[in-house]
Amino acid sequence: MQNVPSRHHDIADDIRRQITTGRIKPGERLPSESGLAGQYKVSTATLRSALAMLQGEGLVEKIHGKGNFVRHRLRKIMYVGGWGTLDPWTAAEAALRVTDRATAIEAHGHLAGLLRVPNGSPLTEFVSVSYEGDSPHSLARIYVPRDLERTKALGDGLSYMRTEKSFAVLSPLSAEVRETVSARPPTPDEASTLRINPTTAVLAITRVAADTAGRVVEAALLVFPGDRVDAVFTTHHVINERQTQG
Amino acid sequence: MQNVPSRHHDIADDIRRQITTGRIKPGERLPSESGLAGQYKVSTATLRSALAMLQGEGLVEKIHGKGNFVRHRLRKIMYVGGWGTLDPWTAAEAALRVTDRATAIEAHGHLAGLLRVPNGSPLTEFVSVSYEGDSPHSLARIYVPRDLERTKALGDGLSYMRTEKSFAVLSPLSAEVRETVSARPPTPDEASTLRINPTTAVLAITRVAADTAGRVVEAALLVFPGDRVDAVFTTHHVINERQTQG
DNA sequence: CAGTGGTCTAGACCACGCG
DNA sequence: GCGTGGTCTAGACCACTGT
Numbered sequence: 001m002q003n004v005p006s007r008h009h010d011i012a013d014d015i016r017r018q019i020t021t022g023r024i025k026p027g028e029r030l031p032s033e034s035g036l037a038g039q040y041k042v043s044t045a046t047l048r049s050a051l052a053m054l055q056g057e058g059l060v061e062k063i064h065g066k067g068n069f070v071r072h073r074l075r076k077i078m079y080v081g082g083w084g085t086l087d088p089w090t091a092a093e094a095a096l097r098v099t100d101r102a103t104a105i106e107a108h109g110h111l112a113g114l115l116r117v118p119n120g121s122p123l124t125e126f127v128s129v130s131y132e133g134d135s136p137h138s139l140a141r142i143y144v145p146r147d148l149e150r151t152k153a154l155g156d157g158l159s160y161m162r163t164e165k166s167f168a169v170l171s172p173l174s175a176e177v178r179e180t181v182s183a184r185p186p187t188p189d190e191a192s193t194l195r196i197n198p199t200t201a202v203l204a205i206t207r208v209a210a211d212t213a214g215r216v217v218e219a220a221l222l223v224f225p226g227d228r229v230d231a232v233f234t235t236h237h238v239i240n241e242r243q244t245q246g
Numbered sequence: 247m248q249n250v251p252s253r254h255h256d257i258a259d260d261i262r263r264q265i266t267t268g269r270i271k272p273g274e275r276l277p278s279e280s281g282l283a284g285q286y287k288v289s290t291a292t293l294r295s296a297l298a299m300l301q302g303e304g305l306v307e308k309i310h311g312k313g314n315f316v317r318h319r320l321r322k323i324m325y326v327g328g329w330g331t332l333d334p335w336t337a338a339e340a341a342l343r344v345t346d347r348a349t350a351i352e353a354h355g356h357l358a359g360l361l362r363v364p365n366g367s368p369l370t371e372f373v374s375v376s377y378e379g380d381s382p383h384s385l386a387r388i389y390v391p392r393d394l395e396r397t398k399a400l401g402d403g404l405s406y407m408r409t410e411k412s413f414a415v416l417s418p419l420s421a422e423v424r425e426t427v428s429a430r431p432p433t434p435d436e437a438s439t440l441r442i443n444p445t446t447a448v449l450a451i452t453r454v455a456a457d458t459a460g461r462v463v464e465a466a467l468l469v470f471p472g473d474r475v476d477a478v479f480t481t482h483h484v485i486n487e488r489q490t491q492g
Numbered sequence: 493c494a495g496t497g498g499t500c501t502a503g504a505c506c507a508c509g510c511g
Numbered sequence: 512g513c514g515t516g517g518t519c520t521a522g523a524c525c526a527c528t529g530t
Contacts, residue, residue: 006517006518006519007518007519008518008519032495032496032497033496033497034495034496034497042519042520043519043520043521043522044497044520044521044522045291045500045518045519045520045521046518046519046520048497048498049518049519053431053444056430056431056445057430057431058430062497062498063496063497063527063528064496064497064498064526064527064528065495065496065497065526065527065528065529066495066496066497066527066528066529067495067496067497068496068497075428081479081481175482176480176481176482177480177481178478178479178480178481179478179479179480179481180476180477180478181427181449181476181477181478181479182429182449182472182475182476182477183428183429183430183447183448183449183472184302184303184304184429184447184472184473185299185302185303185447188255198299199302199445201302201429201430201431201447201472202429203427203428203429226428226429226430226447227430229428230426230427230428231426231427231428232424232425232426232427233327233424233425233427233479233481234422234423234424234425235327235422235423235424235425235479235481236421236422252498252499252500253499253500254499254500278514278515278516279515279516280514280515280516288500288501289500289501289502289503290501290502290503290516291499291500291501291502291519292499292500292501294516294517295499295500308516308517309508309509309515309516310507310508310509310515310516310517311507311508311509311510311514311515311516312508312509312510312514312515312516313514313515313516314515314516493529493530494528494529494530495527495528495529495530496526496527496528496529497525497526497527497528498524498525498526498527499523499524499525499526500522500523500524500525501521501522501523501524502520502521502522503519503520503521504518504519504520505517505518505519505520506516506517506518506519507515507516507517507518508514508515508516508517509513509514509515509516510512510513510514510515511512511513
């Protein structure tokens with residue numbers, strides 16, 4: 001439990017203090033890595049490992065060829081679990097842009113298991129990346145069994161999603177939503193799509209929605225940069241007649 | 247979206263393949279870092295960054311002075327959100343040991359905000375670390391306003407927790423539980439308590455339970471190693487008379 | 493082009509675990 | 512003491528961004 005002070009740790013503390021006390025302001029660029037290495041009298045490798053800590057904390061954003069910048073806001077964006085449909089984003093929708101893509105694919109191993117359909121079953125895959133300002137802040141891959149797609153006025157799933165502009169569960173028929181949340185490093189794909197460092201953890205949510213008959217109507221793989229997004233889940237206790245619903 | 251193959255990335259891929267194909271089995275030790283560096287004809291720094299990727303993925307555990315070991319099981323442990331009381335752990339309780347500590351403290355800034363009590367209010371803090379086999383797999387810090395402690399047959403919160411052996415919400419009076427989940431690097435304290443690398447992300451859950459009057463009866467800060475624990479949240483849709491409750 | 497971060501080397505020295 | 516991983520150095524060379 002004791003601390004073994006290491007040089008890169010000390011340097012990270014020092015820079016962190018300068019950021020949190022406002023000595024260096026959001027949006028500002030830090031001195032170059034070689035410059036800082038000179039200031040602190042360490043090698044560039046050591047200095048870089050100090051910056052890596054701050055990156056992991058989301059305080060600093062590195063941009064290749066440009067420099068290290070102090071991040072603006074921290075943990076402002078929220079993913080709301082369950083029927084988050086009821087507008088987590090509406091307030092922020094003005095600044096929100098979504099890029100969508102729908103593809104016909106077949107269920108394979110893992111996906112088939114999640115959706116509880118036989119291997120090779122036809123699915124529709126919706127991929128969407130949403131942005132907040134310049135930077136991407138979510139990657140969603142949603143899978144719906146092809147034969148369920150028309151259950152609702154969902155003929156064109158794409159436009160449906162565009163309208164909602166959220167990670168709404170596609171089918172309002174679902175009776176139960178199960179969300180599994182994990183913290184893990186991004187895949188190379190996710191890292192480049194979300195434009196985050198491979199060392200920055202992501203918040204990965206696997207959401208499976210089932211209807212009253214227990215049939216899975218949708219599986220979603222949602223990925224958020226861990227340094228900018230939190231997920232919120234609210235559970236209401238049902239007390240006698242008093243029934244609540246989020 | 248293109249891949250720029252880097253040496254450490256290639257090496258990580260190669261070792262990962264050897265692990266996932268069973269070429270190197272769980273519990274086994276990898277060759278020493280200098281040995282591997284020799285095999286792959288790279289410097290130790292490069293090899294170490296390859297191992298760092300595998301560590302982040304939870305495939306490999308480094309032990310200072312001993313070596314790099316292949317992890318046994320992956321993502322088997324689950325934290326269950328809401329009223330997880332209803333036994334996430336019972337099955338695993340045999341192998342479970344919990345270390346508890348209760349302390350009288352005062353609410354300060356952040357904590358006071360969570361509990362919605364004035365700064366300086368008396369609280370009881372429960373700290374518990376739970377193990378699975380040799381390795382710790384959770385750190386829980388639970389805060390209860392002192393004047394609420396006796397509301398229930400909770401005179402001795404400590405033994406209460408020991409009985410439950412879970413992260414049960416302490417007071418059954420709570421009507422709403424709100425859990426905020428984030429993926430972030432561990433604090434130095436958390437890293438050493440959970441015996442994880444500072445680069446391995448943790449799944450951090452802040453749980454606030456309120457009673458029917460909206461009064462906060464408990465705040466909990468739960469931290470899990472991201473490479474071994476997932477959190478599961480289930481939301482039931484209330485449909486007419488048919489009301490569900492987890 | 494100049495300036496920035498990204499990867500890598502070939503070492504040195506320190507801290508930990510174990511016999 | 513010996514072998515392990517942990518930190519660090521003082522460079523080299525490559526890749527990206529701007530002018």
